[in-house]
Amino acid sequence: MKRIDVSDESYSNVTELLAAIAKPFHVRKGEYMQRAGVPATQVHWISSGVVRSGFFNRDGIEVTLRFYREGESATTLTDLISGETGQPAVQFLIAETPIHGFTLDWKHSCELRAQHEVMQHYHLNIAMHGLQTLAQRAYTNGETSAHERLAAFREEYPGLEARISQRAIASYLGITPQYMSRLRREAEAASGAPRG
Template sequence: MKRLDVSDEAYTNVTNILASIAKPFHVRKGEYLQRAGVPATHVYWLASGVARSGFFNRDGVEVTLRFYREGESATTLTDLINGESGMPAVQFLIAETPIHGFTLDWKLACELRAQNEVMQHYHLHLAMHGLQTLAQRAYNSGETSAQERLAAFREEYPGLEARISQRAVASYLGITPQYMSRLRREAEASAAQAAATVEQARQRA
């Protein structure tokens, strides 16, 4: 709610409305919620677990766009809109951990939204948040170093690094897993050096 800047009342109202079309689902780690090349028809609300969205570039290299965690709807909005006319999805959604949650039929959700002003307001905030996230992601990818991108990832997704694979993080940062290992070693060495400096200063005092 803080990320989306919506009230507790609005969140509760929207949740109650969508409960009428929600269906529970469970997937194991590594399973796809949405495949590229297949029309997207559902939104996936995560009660537990982590999902990752991305696509394959022209060279067949996997590019990660973002991660979804508990309390978030894993969805690729453009693919859902295109899916209304049967166009295949460009992005994929994959489970980075086991996931429990609820699926929502996109067309039914749209019909409910058209009938409810609170849902329209809520989804406007949701769309704006998604656009801001993508804009920041584009800036981080094009204008910052790998070290800065790693720092930004850790700030945006606190605690997530320990829950997912190093390969997934490297894909998000646009680097190789080998370089990711190097960044971690450098960060650990820097932290150890800083701790040693603090300890030395404490002993002198």
């Protein structure tokens, strides 16, 4: 709530409104929640677990865009908007850990948003936060070293490194898993931390 500048009251009101259309779901680690090439129609609210979003570039290489954790909606907004007209999603959502949460039909969510000002404000804040995150990520990827990108990842996602694969982090940082291992060893050596 602090990240997106939403009050406890607003969050409670939105949660109460969405409860009417929320359906519980569970997926195992490694399962897709949204596939690239299939129209996106669902918002996934995460109660527990970590979800990774990304896409496949022209060479077929997986590029990780971000991670979603507990209390967040794992959503690719542009794909949901495209899905309204049946266009296929560009991004995927995959479970990095077992996931428990709730799905919300995008069309029904939009209908509720149109009827309730509190939801309009809430979704605007989420969209603004998403734009800020995207802009920061573009800068970090384009203007910093791999060491700085790893430091930025650790700051943005505290504690996440221990919960997900090194391969997923490497994909997010735009480096190979082998180079990721080297960065970790260098970071441990610099901090004097024991190797695990």
